[in-house]
Amino acid sequence: MAQDQARGGHVALPAVLRRLPVASVSTRRPPLPLLAAVATIGVLAMLPLAYLVIRALGVDERALELIARPRTLELLTSSVALAAGVGLGATVLGVPLAWLTTRTDLPGRRAWTVLTVAPLAVPSYVLAFALIAGLGPRGVLSGTLQSLGVEGLPSIYGLPGALLVLTLATYPYVLLTTRATLMRADPALEEAARSLGDGFGTAFRRVTLPLLAPAIGTGALLAALYAISDFGAVSILRFDSFARAIHVQYRSSFDRSGAAALALLLVAAAFALVWAEARVRRRAALRVPHGARRAARVVPLGRWRWAALAFCGTVTGLSLVLPAGTIAYWLVRGLAQGEPLRLVADPIGDSLVAAGAAALVAGILALPVAFLVVRYPGRLASMAERLLYGAYAVPGIALALALVFFSLNVVPFLYQTLTLLVLAYAVRFLPQAAGTTRSALMLIGPHVPEAARSLGRSPWEVLRTITLPLLRPGLLAGAALVFLSTIKELPLTLLVAPTGFGTLATQVWGAANGGFFARAAAPAAVLMLISLASVALLLRDGEHSP
Amino acid sequence: MERAVFATRWRSHAARVASGMVAAAVLAACNAGAPPVLAPGTGASPTASSGAVTSPDVSSTTLTVYSGREEELVAPLIERFEAESGIDIEARYGDTAELASIILEEGEAGDVRADVFFAQDAGALGAVAAAGLLAPLDATVLDRVDARFRDDEGRWVGVSGRARVLAYSTERLSEDDLPASITELTDPTWAGRIGWAPTNASMQAFVTAFRQLEGEDAARAWLEGIVANDPVVYPNNTGAVEGVAAGEVDVALVNHYYLMRLLAENGPEYPVANHFLPGGDLGSLVNVAGAGILADSERADAAARFVDYLVSEDAQTYFSEETYEFPLLDGIAADPRLPTLAEIESPEIDLNSLADLQGTVELMRETGALD
Numbered sequence: 001m002a003q004d005q006a007r008g009g010h011v012a013l014p015a016v017l018r019r020l021p022v023a024s025v026s027t028r029r030p031p032l033p034l035l036a037a038v039a040t041i042g043v044l045a046m047l048p049l050a051y052l053v054i055r056a057l058g059v060d061e062r063a064l065e066l067i068a069r070p071r072t073l074e075l076l077t078s079s080v081a082l083a084a085g086v087g088l089g090a091t092v093l094g095v096p097l098a099w100l101t102t103r104t105d106l107p108g109r110r111a112w113t114v115l116t117v118a119p120l121a122v123p124s125y126v127l128a129f130a131l132i133a134g135l136g137p138r139g140v141l142s143g144t145l146q147s148l149g150v151e152g153l154p155s156i157y158g159l160p161g162a163l164l165v166l167t168l169a170t171y172p173y174v175l176l177t178t179r180a181t182l183m184r185a186d187p188a189l190e191e192a193a194r195s196l197g198d199g200f201g202t203a204f205r206r207v208t209l210p211l212l213a214p215a216i217g218t219g220a221l222l223a224a225l226y227a228i229s230d231f232g233a234v235s236i237l238r239f240d241s242f243a244r245a246i247h248v249q250y251r252s253s254f255d256r257s258g259a260a261a262l263a264l265l266l267v268a269a270a271f272a273l274v275w276a277e278a279r280v281r282r283r284a285a286l287r288v289p290h291g292a293r294r295a296a297r298v299v300p301l302g303r304w305r306w307a308a309l310a311f312c313g314t315v316t317g318l319s320l321v322l323p324a325g326t327i328a329y330w331l332v333r334g335l336a337q338g339e340p341l342r343l344v345a346d347p348i349g350d351s352l353v354a355a356g357a358a359a360l361v362a363g364i365l366a367l368p369v370a371f372l373v374v375r376y377p378g379r380l381a382s383m384a385e386r387l388l389y390g391a392y393a394v395p396g397i398a399l400a401l402a403l404v405f406f407s408l409n410v411v412p413f414l415y416q417t418l419t420l421l422v423l424a425y426a427v428r429f430l431p432q433a434a435g436t437t438r439s440a441l442m443l444i445g446p447h448v449p450e451a452a453r454s455l456g457r458s459p460w461e462v463l464r465t466i467t468l469p470l471l472r473p474g475l476l477a478g479a480a481l482v483f484l485s486t487i488k489e490l491p492l493t494l495l496v497a498p499t500g501f502g503t504l505a506t507q508v509w510g511a512a513n514g515g516f517f518a519r520a521a522a523p524a525a526v527l528m529l530i531s532l533a534s535v536a537l538l539l540r541d542g543e544h545s546p
Numbered sequence: 547m548e549r550a551v552f553a554t555r556w557r558s559h560a561a562r563v564a565s566g567m568v569a570a571a572v573l574a575a576c577n578a579g580a581p582p583v584l585a586p587g588t589g590a591s592p593t594a595s596s597g598a599v600t601s602p603d604v605s606s607t608t609l610t611v612y613s614g615r616e617e618e619l620v621a622p623l624i625e626r627f628e629a630e631s632g633i634d635i636e637a638r639y640g641d642t643a644e645l646a647s648i649i650l651e652e653g654e655a656g657d658v659r660a661d662v663f664f665a666q667d668a669g670a671l672g673a674v675a676a677a678g679l680l681a682p683l684d685a686t687v688l689d690r691v692d693a694r695f696r697d698d699e700g701r702w703v704g705v706s707g708r709a710r711v712l713a714y715s716t717e718r719l720s721e722d723d724l725p726a727s728i729t730e731l732t733d734p735t736w737a738g739r740i741g742w743a744p745t746n747a748s749m750q751a752f753v754t755a756f757r758q759l760e761g762e763d764a765a766r767a768w769l770e771g772i773v774a775n776d777p778v779v780y781p782n783n784t785g786a787v788e789g790v791a792a793g794e795v796d797v798a799l800v801n802h803y804y805l806m807r808l809l810a811e812n813g814p815e816y817p818v819a820n821h822f823l824p825g826g827d828l829g830s831l832v833n834v835a836g837a838g839i840l841a842d843s844e845r846a847d848a849a850a851r852f853v854d855y856l857v858s859e860d861a862q863t864y865f866s867e868e869t870y871e872f873p874l875l876d877g878i879a880a881d882p883r884l885p886t887l888a889e890i891e892s893p894e895i896d897l898n899s900l901a902d903l904q905g906t907v908e909l910m911r912e913t914g915a916l917d
Contacts, residue, residue, distance in 0.1 A: 062904065066911070075917060235745070235781040245917045248745050248907075251643040256650070334811050397644060404648050408655035416659060495648055499610055499638040499659070502617070510617045510639055513782065518811050519618055 030376040037368035038384050044427045045391040049267060051402030052394070055260035063258030066249075072265070079228050079242035080269050082162055087224035087273075089167035091216055093315055094174025100308050101175075102182045104299045112312050113179075114536050119319035120172040120481070121531025123488040123505060125232030126524060128165045129512070130323035132156060132236070162239035166227040168319040173226075173432075173481070174219030180436060180477055181215040184443045187296035200299075214442070218435040221277045225393045225431075228270055232490070242266050243395050250397050263398040270393030274386050327524045334518015348526060351487050351503040354418070358425035359433075359483040363475050365426055366433035373434075374441045385434070392431045396491030399428065403496050421497045425486045432485060433478030440474020441467075480538040484531055504530075608634040609848045612649060612660040614642025614670060615835060619869050626864070627855045633848045642666035642747060646673050649840070653679045658842040661849040664705070664856070666835050667747045668897040669754070671702040680838040684850060690857050691874045695834045695897065704834030704897070705856045706865040707872035709890055710752050712821040712829060713787050713798045713805050724821045728829030731797075732771025740777040741786040741795035744915045748783070748801050748833060753915075754906045755831050758899045762909070769913040784808070790818045797821075799829075806870035806881065822890055832892035833900070834874065 059067075066072075100106045101113045119127070135156050156164070189211065193203040234241045243266065249259040301308055369388065373381045394402075403424050407415040414420045448470070449462045457465070468475075488505045497503075504527040511520035613620050617639045624635050638645070642665045650673070652658045658679065665671045674680055680701040688700050695704030712731075714724060725731060731740060743749055756765040778795050780786040786798035787805055791812075802820050809816050823829035837856055839849045855861055862873035872880050872887050880886060910916040 062908070066908075069911075071911075071917065236785070238779050238781075240917050248916060250647060251641060251745065251747070256647060337811055337813055339811060400644075401647060401651060404651045405655070408652060408657050412655075412657055415657070491644075494640040495644060500636040502639070506639070507617070513616065513784075516616075516618050516807065516811070 030372055034368055034372055038372050041365055041369060041430070042384055042387055045388050045430065047406050048391060048394045048399045048402035051405050052260045052264045052398060055257050056264055059257040059261050063261065066258055067261050075240060075242045075245050076265060076269055078240065079266070080273070082159065082239070082241060083224040083228040083273060085163050086166045086170060086227035087220040089163060090171040090174045090223035091220045093167065093171035094219060095178050095212070095216060097312065097315065098175045098178035098182055100312065102179055103296055104301050106301060106308055107305065113539050115316045115320060116175060116312060117172045117535050117539065118532050119168060120484045121488065121528050121535065122169065122319065122323045123232070123508065124165060124169040124230055125236055126508070127169050127319065127323050128233040128236040130326035131161065131165055133326050134322045157238045159239055161237040162234050165233045165237060166230060169233070170223035170226050173222040174216060176477055176481065177215040177219035177436060177439060178212055180439055180474060181212055185211055191297070215439050217277050218439065221274065221389060222432060222435065224273055225270055225389065228266065228273070229393045229395050231395065246395050247397060256401065260398065263395055267390060267394055271390040274389045278386070324528065327521050330517040331521035331525065334521065339518040347502050347504050347507050347523060350501055354421060354425065354503060355483045355486040357422040358429065358486040359479040361422055361426035362430050362433040362482040363479040365430055366437040366478055369434040370437040370441050373438050375446060388431050388434060400491045400495035416498050418498055418501070421492065424492050424496055425489065426482070428492065429482040429485045432481040436474045436478035436481065437471065440471050444470050476538060480534060483534055487527065487531060607632070607848065608636055609661045609845055609852060610659055611635055611637045611662045611664055611852065612645045613637050613639050613664045614645050614666040615664055620664065623861055623864050626860065627852060631851055633851065635852070642670045646670040649674050649679060650677055653677055658840050660840050661843040661845050662837055662839055662852055664837045667751055668834055668836060669747060669751055669900050669903050671836050671838050672900065675701040675838065679841055681841040681846065683839065683853060687854050687857060695874050698896070702836045702838035703853065703857060704836045704874050706835050706869065707832050707874055707887060708748065708801045708803060708835065709822065709872065709892065710748070710829055710831045711800060711802045712823060713790050713800050713818050714821050715790050715796050715817055716819050717817045718796050726824065727827045728823055729768060732768060732775065734775065737775045739796040740772065740775055741780055741789045741798035742777050743780045743782050743786050744910060746782055749799065750903055750906050751833050751900045752831055753910060754900045754902060755893070755895050756828055757906065757909065759828060759893055759895060766909060766913060769910060769915050773914045787818055791816060802884065803870040822885055824891070826891040826893050828893050830890050830892055831895070832872070832887065832890060834897065
């Protein structure tokens with residue numbers, strides 16, 4: 001992917017400007033330690049796929065018939081359509097929100113920034129419950145409309161609901177990646193376009209959007225791959241997705257081979273999405289200029305302010321206020337019936353330890369990947385990156401069983417240890433950290449560390465004193481994404497964690513799954529509060545960093 | 547006090563992560579395909595490379611239970627057992643079928659970590675038993691439970707009973723409107739009014755029983771009839787009962803106790819009631835949650851004590867009062883709002899025969915009940 005940017009874009013920049021930095025990054029071969037590090041990470045990421053192949057080879061005739069049904073293709077198609085739709089939807093919500101919260105005089109900009117990123121903290125199945133409570137056949141909205149004499153709200157179940165819930169759950173990926181680029185990119189190009197007579201719309205389309213393309217692509221891909229492997233929300237919203245069929249196969253027939261073969265098909269579809277995204281991006285690619293960065297001009301919204309506020313309000317209302325309200329309702333309803341309010345400290349500690357460690361490890365693993373991709377672009381680098389994204393779409397249950405299998409057979413002393421769990425989280429969510437780190441690294445440019453090297457600093461000193469401090473916002477954003485993803489993760493936690501280890505997410509799931517919504521409410525509320533706090537911290541750091 | 551405990555836990559976690567990371571790094575450096583290399587600080591036992599390993603942190607009195615039953619239900623019971631017996635229990639909670647899958651993986655690797663499997667339904671126990679991973683239980687435990695509710699080879703024992711019911715809306719239906727048999731639901735008058743959860747294990751066990759008792763063709767015809775009535779698909783039983791309350795459907799095919807839980811949360815005005823189909827109808831099939839001991843367990847004595855406890859008066863009273871299930875031990879009464887097991891007239895069936903899930907899943911796929 002990155003070599004696409006390196007090859008250079010099509011508009012706006014004189015050829016000489018494009019060529020200079022390109023020459024300085026692509027002529028050297030990557031150093032051996034870097035290659036070894038990325039190869040190790042690649043092997044870790046490939047383990048689940050290897051497991052699926054091993055299991056799928058044991059597939060019997062019954063399962064083969066199951067796979068060969070026309071229904072398989074139908075389900076696969078609808079899952080790919082869902083994923084593409086969610087990627088698109090997340091872009092449509094995420095890009096304007098990123099622009100509004102970074103470049104305009106939107107009233108309450110800071111607060112909106114936190115509020116629009118925060119839905120990342122809401123597990124998608126909680127969001128699904130909430131939307132049914134709010135927009136379902138007997139929900140708040142239809143009740144209100146009925147009292148006004150309006151009947152026949154379109155059904156939330158099926159594709160519309162799945163699209164809505166997963167878009168609301170994933171647009172923050174696009175928002176965060178786009179925002180990082182908008183904040184760090186040099187506004188000179190846009191200003192030049194405007195001064196040459198382009199209107200705002202034309203300048204945005206011809207200059208800003210291509211500049212943002214890599215960031216948008218990363219975010220949209222994360223959203224789409226999340227959607228294609230999601231199980232919780234789609235089953236609550238009764239959408240027949242491929243991931244759901246895989247879960248049915250695992251859960252109801254104890255057939256690991258058939259399920260593995262199905263999972264391989266899903267991964268293949270995910271790779272197709274990764275490939276398609278790279279193709280689209282190749283056409284839109286433009287090199288990010290390395291000029292001295294200045295603050296972008298604040299765009300006054302004028303009378304559009306109200307429309308912008310309504311947009312932010314609607315998105316936040318659906319993705320954050322509705323689930324928070326649902327949780328509060330569960331809590332109040334349960335307490336009114338005399339349910340005990342139970343909140344123990346252990347799951348909070350377990351959640352923080354697991355998510356914190358996973359964020360740290362993923363942040364560290366992301367560095368070699370990002371360096372290879374940005375500094376040594378080529379076939380190898382793009383292959384490594386695409387592989388990571390493809391592995392990201394392995395359904396959670398298949399990934400968990402893969403880890404059970406490999407740890408038992410290769411490293412039995414790591415089976416059911418916290419170490420394995422943290423490593424599993426880190427590899428699972430690595431694309432989130434690698435994507436943001438890569439975007440940040442692209443904005444630094446190779447000439448700064450090279451200058452330091454030429455002045456006699458050792459490579460390690462350069463990394464420590466120059467590159468890492470400059471990378472800080474990108475690294476932090478990536479680590480935060482991993483933190484938030486880990487803290488709501490379920491299948492790995494349930495099947496790979498040490499016996500007796502329980503997080504807030506497993507508590508919420510365990511209680512809500514058994515119909516104890518009141519008992520699910522307290523841990524769900526704490527989960528959201530912790531996540532909100534971490535989002536607020538992260539974004540504050542981003543605003544103040546150089 | 548709480549803070550101190552928390553801080554200690556945190557530090558020990560951190561230490562374990564750190565030491566494990568070192569081990570992992572060493573391992574990665576030494577090529578992941580090679581036999582395991584023991585790094586200092588992992589706490590691994592020196593026999594690790596021989597294959598069959600016991601978890602280093604587990605002392606002889608700590609029992610590992612894989613529980614497919616929810617933590618909300620089982621944790622208080624486990625605490626009582628620990629207090630009574632002095633045996634510590636480490637419980638892993640999860641979906642019954644997923645836990646069965648990891649037990650099967652552990653079995654294949656010759657490294658079973660679970661001592662007891664406490665499963666939501668007989669089918670999962672049957673799958674683990676069929677892989678030869680369960681040890682026979684003591685006759686003193688088995689004999690306490692009616693022969694209908696245990697494995698005939700004694701490899702697992704039923705712990706609590708759950709009946710299939712038709713949950714119905716008390717706002718839109720009177721008792722006279724209710725069907726006398728589950729087969730009446732295929733009548734077109736029920737079109738669009740039925741809720742069910744076809745991916746639910748209990749629902750699939752019911753279809754398996756249908757196949758066993760009435761034959762493949764009758765089961766197919768029933769499924770086709772239900773599918774033709776355009777049932778609303780819910781992800782689980784709770785969702786189906788809530789769908790009845792919300793007015794999305796008039797009846798739902800579920801287990802009896804979900805309603806009881808929702809009554810506890812929503813109060814007695816909750817507009818749903820259970821209909822137990824009369825006269826030995828298939829629609830009132832009684833299935834069990836049960837437990838078995840893993841054949842490779844090195845703590846078989848402690849495991850036997852735990853399974854013994856599950857069918858003791860104390861635990862059976864707990865299931866009756868807290869989970870609203872049917873106790874299987876004679877002399878313990880079910881919740882007063884429920885009929886007795888004898889009154890339900892559950893159809894006669896060997897619960898072991900419910901293990902053929904593959905055939906059921908195929909039939910449900912062919913009829914469009916499942917994807």
